[in-house]
Amino acid sequence: MAQGLDEFELISRYFAPLARDTPGALGLTDDAAVVRPDDGYELVISADALVSGVHFSGPGFATPTDPADIARRALRSNLSDLAAMGATPLGYTLTLQMPDDTDEAWLAAFADGLMRDQQEFGIGLLGGDTTRTPGPLTLSINVFGQVSENKAIIRSGAQLSDDVYVSGTIGDSVLGLALENGDFPGVNDADRRELLARYRCPQPRLGVGQRLVSRAHAAADVSDGLVADLGHICQASQIAADIKLSAVPVSSAALRVVTDNQPLKLSLLTGGEDFELVFTAPESARAFVQEVARDTVVPITRIGRMVAHRDAGPKVAVLDDAGNRLEVGDGGYRHFRESQPR
Amino acid sequence: MAQGLDEFELISRYFAPLARDTPGALGLTDDAAVVRPDDGYELVISADALVSGVHFSGPGFATPTDPADIARRALRSNLSDLAAMGATPLGYTLTLQMPDDTDEAWLAAFADGLMRDQQEFGIGLLGGDTTRTPGPLTLSINVFGQVSENKAIIRSGAQLSDDVYVSGTIGDSVLGLALENGDFPGVNDADRRELLARYRCPQPRLGVGQRLVSRAHAAADVSDGLVADLGHICQASQIAADIKLSAVPVSSAALRVVTDNQPLKLSLLTGGEDFELVFTAPESARAFVQEVARDTVVPITRIGRMVAHRDAGPKVAVLDDAGNRLEVGDGGYRHFRESQPR
Numbered sequence: 001m002a003q004g005l006d007e008f009e010l011i012s013r014y015f016a017p018l019a020r021d022t023p024g025a026l027g028l029t030d031d032a033a034v035v036r037p038d039d040g041y042e043l044v045i046s047a048d049a050l051v052s053g054v055h056f057s058g059p060g061f062a063t064p065t066d067p068a069d070i071a072r073r074a075l076r077s078n079l080s081d082l083a084a085m086g087a088t089p090l091g092y093t094l095t096l097q098m099p100d101d102t103d104e105a106w107l108a109a110f111a112d113g114l115m116r117d118q119q120e121f122g123i124g125l126l127g128g129d130t131t132r133t134p135g136p137l138t139l140s141i142n143v144f145g146q147v148s149e150n151k152a153i154i155r156s157g158a159q160l161s162d163d164v165y166v167s168g169t170i171g172d173s174v175l176g177l178a179l180e181n182g183d184f185p186g187v188n189d190a191d192r193r194e195l196l197a198r199y200r201c202p203q204p205r206l207g208v209g210q211r212l213v214s215r216a217h218a219a220a221d222v223s224d225g226l227v228a229d230l231g232h233i234c235q236a237s238q239i240a241a242d243i244k245l246s247a248v249p250v251s252s253a254a255l256r257v258v259t260d261n262q263p264l265k266l267s268l269l270t271g272g273e274d275f276e277l278v279f280t281a282p283e284s285a286r287a288f289v290q291e292v293a294r295d296t297v298v299p300i301t302r303i304g305r306m307v308a309h310r311d312a313g314p315k316v317a318v319l320d321d322a323g324n325r326l327e328v329g330d331g332g333y334r335h336f337r338e339s340q341p342r
Numbered sequence: 343m344a345q346g347l348d349e350f351e352l353i354s355r356y357f358a359p360l361a362r363d364t365p366g367a368l369g370l371t372d373d374a375a376v377v378r379p380d381d382g383y384e385l386v387i388s389a390d391a392l393v394s395g396v397h398f399s400g401p402g403f404a405t406p407t408d409p410a411d412i413a414r415r416a417l418r419s420n421l422s423d424l425a426a427m428g429a430t431p432l433g434y435t436l437t438l439q440m441p442d443d444t445d446e447a448w449l450a451a452f453a454d455g456l457m458r459d460q461q462e463f464g465i466g467l468l469g470g471d472t473t474r475t476p477g478p479l480t481l482s483i484n485v486f487g488q489v490s491e492n493k494a495i496i497r498s499g500a501q502l503s504d505d506v507y508v509s510g511t512i513g514d515s516v517l518g519l520a521l522e523n524g525d526f527p528g529v530n531d532a533d534r535r536e537l538l539a540r541y542r543c544p545q546p547r548l549g550v551g552q553r554l555v556s557r558a559h560a561a562a563d564v565s566d567g568l569v570a571d572l573g574h575i576c577q578a579s580q581i582a583a584d585i586k587l588s589a590v591p592v593s594s595a596a597l598r599v600v601t602d603n604q605p606l607k608l609s610l611l612t613g614g615e616d617f618e619l620v621f622t623a624p625e626s627a628r629a630f631v632q633e634v635a636r637d638t639v640v641p642i643t644r645i646g647r648m649v650a651h652r653d654a655g656p657k658v659a660v661l662d663d664a665g666n667r668l669e670v671g672d673g674g675y676r677h678f679r680e681s682q683p684r
Contacts, residue, residue, distance in 0.1 A: 024384075029578055030496050031423035031563055032388040034489075042366075042378035043385060045468060049437035049482065051475045081373035095391035095482040126387060133393045135477015140391065140437040142484045147376075155372050221373055236371055 005104070007130055014111040015094075015125060022091050022124025033126040035090060041146040043090075046081035050074050052136035059099070059106050059137060067106050068113025069200045070139075075117045076202050077223065078143035080275040083209035084221040085152040087145030091126040095140045097133035121206070151213050153279070158218035158237035162280035162306040165289060167205045167298050169251040170226050170276065171258075171268025172198035184257055191253035198251075202275035207296040209277060215288055219279035225270040227316050227328050230278050234306075234314040241280075241316045243304030245269075245326060266328055269318060280306055349472055356453040357436075357467060364433050364466025375468040377432060383488040385432075388423035392416050394478035401441070401448045401479060409448050410455025411542045412481075417459045418544050419565065420485035422617040425551035426563040427494040429487030433468040437482045439475035463548070493555050495621070500560035500579035504622035504648040507631060509547045509640050511593040512568050512618065513600075513610025514540035526599055533595035540593075544617035549638040551619060557630055561621035567612040569658050569670055572620050576648075576656040583622075583658045585646030587611075587668060608670055611660060622648055 005013070011028055019025035024034035037043050050073070052058025056065040075092065082089055094114075118124055126144070176199025178184060179192055187195070205221075212219060218237055220229040226248065234241050248269060250258070258264040281289060286302075293300040309315070318326045353370055361367035366376035379385050392415070394400025398407040417434065424431055436456075460466055468486070518541025520526060521534055529537070546563075554561060560579055562571040568590065576583050590611060592600070600606040623631060628644075635642040651657070660668045 026496060026498075029498075029574065031426040032386045032429070032487075032494075034384055034386055034427075034494050036384035036491060037379070042376055044374045044376055045435060045484075045486075046374040047435040047437055047470045047484065049439055049471050049473055051439055051473055051477070053476045054474060084373040085376075087374070093387060093389040093484055095389055097391055097393055097480055127389055129390045129482075131391055131393055132396060133477060133480065134395045135393070135475060135480070138439055138475065138477070138480050140471075140482035142387075142389065142435055144387075145374075149378060152374075152376050154368060156368075232371065 010107070010130055014107050015128070018111060018114055018118060018125035022126055025091070025124060025126045028127060033093070035126065035144055037146040040149055042149050044082055044085050044087040044145045044147055044152060045142055046078040047140070047142045048074065048078050049138065049140040051138045059102055067109035068116070071110050071113030072117050072201055074139055074141045075114065075143065076204050077275065078141055079121060079204035079206060080202065080221040080223065082143060082145040083204045083206045084219045084277055085147060085154065086209045086213035087147040087152065088210060089121055089123045089143060089145040089206065091124050092141055092143040093126050094128040096128070096130045097138040098130065099135070099137055100132055102137060147213065153209070153212060153216050153219040155218050155220055155233045156236035158233050158239055158280040158306050159282070160239060160306055160308060162217050162282055163286065163302050164230065164241055164243055164278065164280050164304040164306065165300050165302050166222070166226065166249065166276055166278045167208050167300050168274070168276040169249045169254065169299070170222065170274050171254050171271055172251050173202065173273040173275070174268060174271025175254055175257055176200065187257055191256055194251070194253045199273070202273065204275055205277045205298060208292060208298050208300065211292040211296065212279060215285050216279040216281045219277055222274040222276045222278055223272060225272040226274065226278060227269050227318065230316050233278070233280065234316060238314050240307050240309035240312065240314050241304055242307050242319055243316060244319050244321065246321050247301065247303040249299060249301040266318065266326060270329055352449070352472055356449050357470070360453060360456055360460060360467035364468055367433070367466060367468045370469060375435070377468065377486055379488040382491055384491050386424055386427050386429040386487045386489055386494060387484060388420040389482070389484045390416065390420050391480065391482040393480045401444055409452035410458070413452050413455030414459050414543055416481055416483045417456065417485065418546050419617065420483055421463060421546035421548060422544065422563040422565065424485060424487040425546045425548045426561045426619055427489060427496065428551045428555035429489040429494065430552060431463055431465045431485060431487040431548065433466050434483055434485040435468050436470040438470070438472045439480040440472065441477070441479060442474055444479060489555065495551070495554060495558050495561040497560050497562055497575045498578035500575050500581055500622040500648050501624070502581060502648055502650060504559050504624055505628065505644050506572065506583055506585055506620065506622050506646040506648065507642050507644050508564070508568065508591065508618055508620045509550050509642050510616070510618040511591045511596065512564065512616050513596050513613055514593050515544065515615040515617070516610060516613025517596055517599055518542065529599055533598055536593070536595045541615070544615065546617055547619045547640060550634060550640050550642070553634045553638065554621060557627050558621040558623045561619055564616040564618045564620055565614060567614040568616065568620060569611050569660065572658045575620070575622065576658060580656050582649050582651035582654065582656050583646055584649050584661055585658060586661050586663065588663055589643065589645040591641060591643040608660065608668060612671055
């Protein structure tokens with residue numbers, strides 16, 4: 001527990017204000033919270049945990065992560081899961097395990113980050129639990145949303161000949177993480193700011209996901225990496241995907257970093273935490289998808305199609321412009337670093 | 343992460359089986375889970391976290407807590423919150439943060455404890471997240487239930503002259519904890535077994551809570567201690583409560599431990615974690631409450647009434663048979679230990 005504060009003071013000072021306008025939170029004074037989806041809607045739930053020293057640098061680290069960024073990344077990665085299913089967010093619960101030396105300044109900044117995102121996404125705190133821990137600061141968030149009954153976009157609906165699309169740009173986040181870790185010292189200030197912002201404060205594509213309900217056949221959010229997450233769609237749908245490397249949208253800032261280094265560009269596809277949406281839709285939906293991009297002001301790019309799976313199984317193939325299959329690594333940040341020029 | 347297992351192996355081996363029969367869990371392969379309350383019902387959510395070294399002794403401790411008991415206590419304390427609102431449980435999410443040296447035997451026993459309770463309470467795993475931690479094993483559970491719209495029993499509904507009731511017996515759990523810590527070495531084997539079982543494997547009073555919907559005015563589960571939790575009802579309802587010490591139900595096993603030591607008996611009322619229900623209902627409901635006790639085979643005892651609050655504010659007064667107010671401590675296990683004879 002934070003220095004000098006008991007659990008009740010802590011809740012009333014930092015967490016009750018986050019629940020003040022949440023219907024069903026009952027002021028955090030009851031045994032549980034109540035949530036009612038609208039008539040004809042069902043509830044969608046996404047759960048995630050973040051640990052200091054694993055996912056961020058908490059209090060006590062030499063260069064601690066901004067507590068507001070921790071709050072935002074925790075909320076937004078879950079909101080991104082809701083976006084992938086086409087859901088509209090309603091609220092969240094939070095359990096927070098704090099070392100005894102957590103100070104009030106940290107808590108105040110963390111709660112402020114939550115409050116700002118609550119306002120941005122129209123959600124509120126529903127309930128939770130705070131406890132002390134002899135270990136690192138740890139938080140666990142469940143975010144709740146709603147979607148029309150039986151309309152959630154799931155991973156297993158992809159069909160043969162579907163187009164494959166991705167929102168936004170891919171690879172900025174892993175480059176931002178690399179910059180945070182001191183890689184690419186030559187990057188100019190504007191690009192650095194842009195890539196770091198993409199890593200620190202991802203944008204869940206809720207508007208895009210909501211519009212895709214009933215039109216997309218399958219969707220996932222890009223958290224493990226484009227190839228891995230499209231691979232999850234392949235696995236769940238028992239069908240393969242071919243995507244073209246040159247079609248994958250990359251920001252100008254990222255392009256200036258990877259230049260014409262093909263292994264490095266390929267590794268952007270496995271870097272993870274883009275929190276963009278990858279989805280499949282029939283060819284008949286092409287005009288509709290462009291309309292969604294226009295209305296939501298989020299670029300949506302067609303990068304490939306779903307194909308029958310050959311001997312390789314229901315997997316993703318990344319192709320060059322001549323149609324040759326390119327070797328992609330296992331994904332993740334470690335692989336990304338190994339792809340960098342020495 | 344557990345030794346030698348990656349996250350996907352871990353999920354498919356230990357957690358996917360827990361979600362196999364859960365509608366809406368989508369085999370744990372999707373971005374989020376889907377839950378639909380029945381028509382006319384709303385969802386109730388309770389969240390709790392447990393930390394090794396604070397709430398139990400995890401892997402690595404000299405006398406580790408049985409992993410199945412950890413699983414059960416985590417689920418049941420949340421189910422007890424649902425019981426207090428009159429809800430019927432549907433499912434739960436779990437986030438688990440594991441030290442690198444967590445072994446598979448621990449995980450297997452933990453998952454087995456979850457599975458047994460899933461079967462007992464008719465619930466299933468909906469989703470979650472597993473990550474590694476450099477700190478102690480930590481778990482966070484959200485349990486979901488449903489209750490008829492606007493019928494959840496909340497803490498703020500108590501009225502003047504309501505009777506105050508409590509289910510089961512009070513104080514067994516804190517005595518079980520004391521026995522676990524080596525106190526009261528003279529207790530006989532049968533009593534020891536009974537009290538330890540009450541501490542290790544609490545019984546959420548779901549059947550009682552569900553029957554009380556529309557009849558009880560206010561309810562809470564006894565987690566912080568009878569006096570504290572009835573105090574929460576007082577605070578939320580802005581009304582006071584008088585309860586009679588001699589009316590508070592205590593098990594024969596507990597009576598043999600506390601004998602005629604009044605401070606020790608009083609401290610049972612502040613010990614916590616009984617996971618019984620304390621509730622208020624109008625005098626007109628007396629016959630109905632006895633019918634509930636008979637039907638659910640759970641004793642329910644009338645222990646006092648709600649009264650106008652005097653200078654002391656909306657608080658609980660514990661009275662002796664002559665109507666004199668008794669001094670009760672702050673509650674919690676530390677206070678309990680201080681009440682023991684040296």
